[in-house]
Amino acid sequence: MRRRWAAAGLVVLLAGCGGLPRSSDVVSGSRVVDDPRTGLLQVIPDGPERGAAPVDVVRGFLLAGAASQDDHAVAREFLTAAAAQTWRADASTTIVTAVPDLSLVSRTSTEAVVAVDATATATLDAGGHYVEDPPGTRVQRRLRLVLQDGQWRLADPGDGTTITGLDASRTLRPFPVYFATGGPAPQLLGDVRWFGYDGSTATRIVRALLEGASPWLAPGVVSGAPRGTHLRVGTVPVAAGTATVDLSDAAKDADPAQRLLLLAQLRASLTELPGVLEVVVTVDGAELSRAGSQGGAGAADLPRTSVPADGRLVLLGPQGLSRWDRQALQPVAGTGPGLELTGGASHPAAAPDADAYAVLTDEGRVVRVQAPGGPLEAAVSGRGTLVPPSVDRFGWVWTAPTAPGQSPLVVPVAAPETPAAVVQAPAEGLGGQLVQARVSRDGVRLLVVVRDDAGAVHVRVHGIVRDSAGRPLRLGPATADLAPGAVDVLDAAWLSGDQLVLLERDAAGRTAPVLAQVSGPSTRLPAVAGAVSVAGGPGERDVVVGTADGQLLTRSGADWIPVAPGRDPAYPG
Structure with missing residues (x-):
């Protein structure tokens, strides 16, 4: 299963983004390196250059949006100190056919406005839901920059990132977040979300699981997470093949059947991540169970949805x-x-x-x-x-x-x-x-x-x-x-x-x-x-x-x- 998703993230996106320009300006100012953990490519962008003009600052910011490492740390370097603190990079991702066209609208001694124009192919929301846009969808924005310590920086970047389809194929992967089907003979069904693969991916998967299934799917599936359950410490660390999920005390409200289902969901969802072999779940720091690839105490193994035995x-x-x-x-x-x-x-x-x-x-x-x-x-x-x-x-x-x-x-x-x-x-x-x-x-x-x-x-x-x-x-x-x-x-x-x-x-x-x-x-x-x-x-x-x-x-x-x-x-x- 894990190999299927890895292939989908690289091959399907490349196929779905046909006709992308292959000129070097798509990755100008960035380096692309292999990530042995995922088999994907990582974009390593450059930070802002001293004395860069407003249009160059905006271009660098957009290119850096493809690199999610350290909460988009490089992209934040193109923002003012205040904007860097409030910018929500994961609010959405707009996928465009090529690096947007940029033009300087106005410039004074202290402020500048740059127009952004691009053709969008898809949008991802904060939950990782991937929605294709109608053909010819335009993205047009105006971004305001100000001088900060003698350097142009974005003051109003708008939440979210804008990346090219080529960079999307390098950095995004689909991850199934599992819920149980309703009715008799329950199975685990993957609610597919798209995330960049970095140190925060396990956290984003668990948050998506605890927040519930996609609105269209939610009425037909079941989750073992009681209402109000969230991550106690805010992150899901992964070390030596083990992902540790520390839940808030709301998880204590789960009855035994819910608890088994929640463990099955977490195990199935997190072991889709390369290198995750075991999942440890705690509630307020006390271990609830250990759900590994070989099974574990209290772990439930609901079947995943599969093709019929008779495939004729x-x-x-x-x-x-x-x-x-x-x-x-x-x-x-x-x-x-x-x-x-x-x-x-x-x-x-x-x-x-x-x-x-x-x-x-x-x-x-x-x-x-x-x-x-x-x-x-x-x-x-x-x-x-x-x-x-x-x-x-x-x-x-x-x-x-x-x-x-x-x-x-x-x-x-x-x-x-x-x-x-x-x-x-x-x-x-x-x-x-x-x-x-x-x-x-x-x-x-x-x-x-x-x-x-x-x-x-x-x-x-x-x-x-x-x-x-x-x-x-x-x-x-x-x-x-x-x-x-x-x-x-x-x-x-x-x-x-x-x-x-x-x-x-x-x-x-x-x-x-x-x-x-x-x-x-x-x-x-x-x-x-x-x-x-x-x-x-x-x-x-x-x-x-x-x-x-x-x-x-x-x-x-x-x-x-x-x-x-x-x-x-x-x-x-």
């Missing part, structure tokens, strides 16, 4: 509803006629952990469900056209009417004749007409594609609130738009963790899969002519595209090659 694709093939194991197509017994490649059915789905299926029939107006060992029977009908079904790990089939203002519907796989139940939408609604609704394999998140009244498409994720038996009750608030600027999204699926694959169509009609993240940058894969559907497995190489002429394609280098006849592929879930 489900699809509509020449012989009807079928599974594909990358070698051959295998028809699903008992599903009956009418599901052939040329029939009127579409968009099959398979349960993650059982031989249960759902499929759209009757030109998209009926969802039919096959319970394990049973026949394929109508489950949802009479509500107009429906979005493609999705089956969660708790045994519920999801769909929704495509009419505006409608909410998701669920029926149990074990009793498809049961009247469909409505899953309550958040108070602010879903933001438009539902086009797609896909449940994540952990059962806690719902990916939706909606079209608003103006025809624009939006991709968001909602947390799912369930009762103790796993029945879906309502949806929490949404994430930010995960595909800002997308012209159209034809299909969508989960990959693994917080990664998604979207089949986007641009203004010229070209279709291509796009790897997106709930918190993180997106990457566009090579275009696929005639693509109409997409399936996402455990990783990027498991993306399968379905074409309008009934072929399934997988990637081979930069090419897409046909591997089997079929349409509307989907992995379990």
Whole structure:
């Protein structure tokens, strides 16, 4: 797991920031060195030069923002003494395509104003949430400098930092902060945050954990940290492979089950850090437990969310509803006629952990469900056209009417004749007409594609609130738009963790899969002519595209090659 996140931090960001200038001015005034602890690069910036002009001081300050060592100590050298004390470097990070354009607006004998202009690609907030900006987003600010001891220094820098995508790829990494899924059979689910790796990273991870899950996810997950729990001494030191977490006395309010969960969360979150093998947790200085990689007294080992044991694709093939194991197509017994490649059915789905299926029939107006060992029977009908079904790990089939203002519907796989139940939408609604609704394999998140009244498409994720038996009750608030600027999204699926694959169509009609993240940058894969559907497995190489002429394609280098006849592929879930 740790290697996966390290690779994501370096490779995905580089891919997501294509087209960045590679001229030397991007790192002018800075040195870049390898950090053997992380496998990443560290930016070592220069401090201000004596006699530097206002524009040069601002440029140096912006470049130094990529170096978080010692609480951005070098960047603070470009500020006045007062501003250096109050500047909140970690309040936000704006990622821009290149070093901003700078121009001197005004200058007197004691004050100067410098204009900053750049194109932003993403923003990170204080909690490490990574949100992509719509294409063409501009960052324009005016920064005031004053003379201090004969040197120009920034008096009003504004909280946060501004760094280039190139420096972001060198210094930022994604870290999952773990919480437990709601409902039965809890699992640990990573709420991904982006931080620079330095001596404060362990502290930032624990603070994020104690502050709670992201607002959109919080209704669907559980934390073992009692309300008001915080770090007693403000930092999490790491020495000799051990991270020590000293909590305030509010942690004493945790019951035994909460305490075990909190220990599991801390262990899972902190051992993602390179070199952290053991986690010691204390409350007001008294050791609560020791949670190491080999287990420890009182440590709980909740499973982390994982891919289904049966990783075969489900699809509509020449012989009807079928599974594909990358070698051959295998028809699903008992599903009956009418599901052939040329029939009127579409968009099959398979349960993650059982031989249960759902499929759209009757030109998209009926969802039919096959319970394990049973026949394929109508489950949802009479509500107009429906979005493609999705089956969660708790045994519920999801769909929704495509009419505006409608909410998701669920029926149990074990009793498809049961009247469909409505899953309550958040108070602010879903933001438009539902086009797609896909449940994540952990059962806690719902990916939706909606079209608003103006025809624009939006991709968001909602947390799912369930009762103790796993029945879906309502949806929490949404994430930010995960595909800002997308012209159209034809299909969508989960990959693994917080990664998604979207089949986007641009203004010229070209279709291509796009790897997106709930918190993180997106990457566009090579275009696929005639693509109409997409399936996402455990990783990027498991993306399968379905074409309008009934072929399934997988990637081979930069090419897409046909591997089997079929349409509307989907992995379990």
